[in-house]
Amino acid sequence: MVTRPGPVPDLVLAPDLARVRQALQPVLALATSIAASAIGAATGAGISLIQDSSRTSTASTNALVELADERQYELGEGPCLTSWRDSVLIRMDDLEHETRFPAWTAAARALHLRSVLSTPLRGVHRNLGAIKVYSEQPYAFGRADEDLLLRLAEQASLLLENLEVLAEAEQTSAAVTAALQVRQQVALAQGILVERHGVTPEQAFLQLAEEAARRGRSAAEQAAELIAGR
DSSP states (O other): OOOOOOOGGGGGGOOOHHHHHHHHHHHHHHHHHEEEEEETSEEEEEEEETTEEEEEEEOSSSHHHHHHHHHHHHHTTTTHHHHHHHTEEEEOOOGGGGGHHHHHHHHHHHTOOOOEEEHHHHHHOSSSEEEEEEEEETTTOHHHHHHHHHHHHHHHHHHHHHHHHHHHHHHHHHHHHHHHHHHHHHHHHHHHHHHHHHOOHHHOOOOOHHHHHHHHSOOOHHHHHHHHOO
């Protein structure tokens, strides 16, 4: 359906949202950097972004964090996945004597990890993932560390929700731009038919639509061909 031309929506005139989204990534990295440095016994920190079957690590402070995360994704179990799925804080004080997540715990011990602290990133409608710290020391984390990680998780969750809003806005902006281009093409084709056949704009559009239907194509495609062949 073609509508009459109207004001260009503000979204089309918005700045490069992809650039804004990329600019937020260092802020997530700052959250994990704060976690790793403020929690003295931490070997590293990171954020897992989880949605259905998609699991990715971002803002990891070192390769060890990425490896420990990858083992969770490969095995389908671990503290981060459970934090995300069950919306709970997980603290594992000593992996040498831990009975939860046996396959992942064995893999983490092979990486010389002994303690883990993980908490979910809670969004408005769903959990977005988890933020975690790992340590090579047993009993590395206490209540104060839990409180700090919970505060960092809250801030990271707000940032990630903003990322999703920006991504949706980008998609909407692209769709609006494409719709405007189609409308402009159809309007130009209507003008050609009005001038060529002395018909009204409404009659011109009907001609365009009928010809498009006869040839099994969209009005936009028919308009583009008409413009190209004028």
